[in-house]
Amino acid sequence: MLNQIDLSRADLNLLVLFETVMEERHVGRSANRLNLSPSAVSHGLGRLRSLLGDPLFLKTPRGVVPTDRAAELAAPVAEILARVRSVISSAEPFDPARSTRRFVVGAPDGASSVFLPPLLTLARREAPGIDIGIRQLLPRQGEPSPSLAWRDAIVELEARDMDVAVVPFGDFPLRFVVNTIYEEDFVVAMRAGHPFASNPSVENYCSMQHLVVSATSDPNGFVDRILSQHGLSRRVALTVPNFMFGLAVLADSDLLSAFPRRFVAMHASRFGVMGIEAPIPLGHFKINSIVPKVAMMDAGLAWLVGLLRQTGQTALAAAA
Structure with a gap:
């Protein structure tokens, strides 16, 4: 240089x-x-x-x-x-107990809302002087494959806009280290007492009005692709930019939405929202931490990656 x-x-x-x-x-x-x-x-x-x-x-x-x-x-x-x-x-080995570093973790809010509470608990215990920033990551809408949808995460990691990315995708280039934090699937989220809970059939599901989480307000999500494979469709009556906002809307409406199971287990009850099994399989995936290999030479960053993996056990317990 x-x-x-x-x-x-x-x-x-x-x-x-x-x-x-x-x-x-x-x-x-x-x-x-x-x-x-x-x-x-x-x-x-x-x-x-x-x-x-x-x-x-x-x-x-x-x-x-x-x-x-x-x-x-x-x-x-x-x-x-x-x-x-x-x-x-x-x-001088990295000592989390004495460090005052600040780490930035990028993630969609459906994941950050799951790993952040246990991460803060662990960090307060092991590293009270460390600060954490959460950077919102979202897939590109309309991309034909996950690798294209999440390519912005690669760009932001290599630009050092964040230290770690946590995304529902793991097929990154070999110059990245990928670690699974926890595994996830989707449930149907709705307000408590919603009539769909008493008749959770596919036909009833498709007849309801739905909410989709989309930062770009694109109403066509992964659920629509799954339904189309079975010759089915639904009406998306509303899009919102993140899952937390979605919980507040579901609490005061008759809308349904596909939400991450662990996210619902940790946060939905505070909004009076519940989750039930979907009448059609909505997929299963891993939530992974992604870090450039060269960055893992940083002992502090390696510590953070290990801490994120520990949060996965809390996520599993919350969903049990």
Whole structure:
């Protein structure tokens, strides 16, 4: 990335600054994370621009956006820093009890709402100084395969927009480490006392009005594809952007919706919502954590991945 002449005047802290600004996309937030003033961050960016011969980040009303060159540098810089952190951690092992790091985990809310409560409990016990950010991940609507639907997660991981992705898909390229946290399927969610519960037939299911969780308001979901394979269809009367919002709507309506079983087990009762077995199989899948292999050299990140795997046992107990 740097030639020999440039290395003589390079500062490793500039790479940390670059990484932080890539993650935050905002000079002020980056300054807070680095315990620097905004002017110091701006000065550091100026040195980086001079060193690399590129603007790197362009100002917008909401912060900054990376140039194409900055996007190209994101993965190499992340790899360099991961190796440096690995060297440092070998001299001073990662200690969660004393760490004040902040990790970002990307996940759809149907998964994050399941693993986050036990994750916070474990983190408070083992690492009270660690902070966690949840980044909303959603599949691309209308893609013909899961690998295409979740390709944005690959891009965001390699850009270091997040440390770990937790998604219902595991067929990622070999440069990623995939660990199963828990297994999941879907139930039919509805308000308590809904008449469908007394007659949960396929015909009755298709005659009801349905709610679909879709960030883009696309009413055609995986349930519709399954129904079409059996020559069936349904009416999607409403779409909402996430599962938590969906629970609130189901509680005060006669709509039905396919919701993750463990999500329903952990959260539905607070809304007066219940779940029953679907009259037609709606599929079974694994919820996996995804991390670039090179990033797993970071002892802190490896610890977080292990903690996420522990949360799966709590998810299983909640659904039992």
